[in-house]
Amino acid sequence: MKNLIESFSKIISRIRGLVYIDDETLREILKEIQRALLKADVSVEVVYNLTKNIEKKFKESKIPQGVSPKDYLLYVIYNEMVNILGGDVPPSVDIPRRPYKLMLVGIEGCGKTTSAAKLAYFYIRKKLKVGLVQTDVHRPGAREQLRQLAERIGALFYGDPGHHDPIRIAEEGIEKMLKEGVDLIIVDTAGRHRSEQELMEEVKRLYETIKPDEVMLVIDATSGKQAAVQAEAFMKYVPINSIFITKMDSTARGGGALMSVIKTGAKIKFIGTGEDVEEIEVFNPRRFVSRLLGLGDLETLVEKVKALEEEEKVLKEVEKDIEEGKVTLLTLKKQLETIMKLGPLSKILELLPVQSMPMPIVRGLSDDQLKATQERMRKWYAILQSMTKEELLNPDILDASRIRRIARGSGTTPRDVRELLQYYQMIRRLINEMKKSRKRLPKSLLKQMDINLGELERAGR
Ligand SMILES: Nc1nc2c(ncn2[C@@H]2O[C@H](COP(=O)(O)OP(=O)(O)OP(=O)(O)O)[C@@H](O)[C@H]2O)c(=O)[nH]1
Ligand SMILES: [Mg+2]
Structure with a gap:
């Protein structure tokens, strides 16, 4: 272990010191990784596949905006190592039956x-x-x-x-x-x-x-x-x-x-x-590879890249929805899903350039406000989950009795459901206005969606 950690720490600091990464540099780095792993008695086949995957991923993927090539290379190395060691999910050590x-x-x-x-x-x-x-x-x-x-x-x-x-x-x-x-x-x-x-x-x-x-x-x-x-x-x-x-x-x-x-x-x-x-x-x-690569801050980097990649994916979907003029509650649900997948809001906010968040999140929220926002997202998500596909696609059919049913099903109140609908209507209005003024979507739109939820709440009461 010690030797492997030492070899990798050299490789990592070399990557960190790079200004740009051309093919030649990449090849050298991959060679060093191969040497380190072979010394740790990893089989030639595994070493070869690993470095080939790293090279392929690095060369072929689009580096998310806001990530430097060297950070992206570190991310790719980390990710491929985790994959080869069994993947992202740690094994369950629960005892499923007794005795x-x-x-x-x-x-x-x-x-x-x-x-x-x-x-x-x-x-x-x-x-x-x-x-x-x-x-x-x-x-x-x-x-x-x-x-x-x-x-x-x-x-x-x-x-x-x-x-x-x-x-x-x-x-x-x-x-x-x-x-x-x-x-x-x-x-x-x-x-x-x-x-x-x-x-x-x-x-x-x-x-x-x-x-x-x-x-x-x-x-x-x-x-x-x-x-x-x-x-x-x-x-x-x-x-x-x-x-x-x-x-x-x-x-x-x-x-x-x-x-x-x-x-x-x-x-x-x-x-x-x-x-x-x-x-x-x-x-x-994951923990093993972090330790191996000797990077306490690598987890943060990995979270950041993952969040960005995830975000870009959703942005694309949302963009498509908007272009096709079918922003529905389903679009909103997708956004919420992504955000919830990414973990605690406070962490996401640190990692993402907030103006491109597909949800209205206000910069400079206090801890309490952050908690409230998080709680609201959780509620909204529960509400959206309680809706039928038909309702998600045609929110206009939501009458009082449907709203009551959805509130019951999601453990919320009809007022919560109405608040969500109000928010949705607001987005729709915004999109229509945008379309009229033919501004480019969705970046500018998303920026406008970056509104204060507190105001929305006050307006709704
Ligand atoms: N450093 C280190 N030594 C270990 C570890 N696990 C076991 N050992 C040592 O390995 C030696 C053999 O351990 P045992 O548990 O007796 O091995 P065993 O498989 O039961 O041996 P047999 O019953 O003869 O097959 C002992 O000296 C242990 O202290 C470990 O994780 N680290
Ligand atoms: Mg024994």
């Missing part, structure tokens, strides 16, 4: 027993009652190792009672844990065997006995790009539902392990970052 049986598998010394305790501790802190079962009868001291960890973190424990039969231990252990009413049973398995074949067969038999809700494969990050080979070997015997990558703290090949495992289609859920039970993290590709 839930989680079985850990992995080769000798990869960190199963340690990770079993880490996971138990992770869920104990989420107020679950957790039981640990040790089925490893091969490694001397395996029982004692997990028993002590269990005691330390306050988990229940079951292990080798003296008969050395892993299958029976699994059965007895699960029975005991069910009797104790635990929410989560974590079953540790042996990694030490005479041969890989033997290991796999025991894993398979245990799987059939335990019938786990989830099989989690534990992989040592030092295995680098070989991680995929390991994962595929296990997948031949049991379904692998999730992955725990250990020892991310102690190797330069963590990047390779992560990126190779993703290729197998398995979901990385956790990473281990030290020997202690607390050193466990939910694997979050």
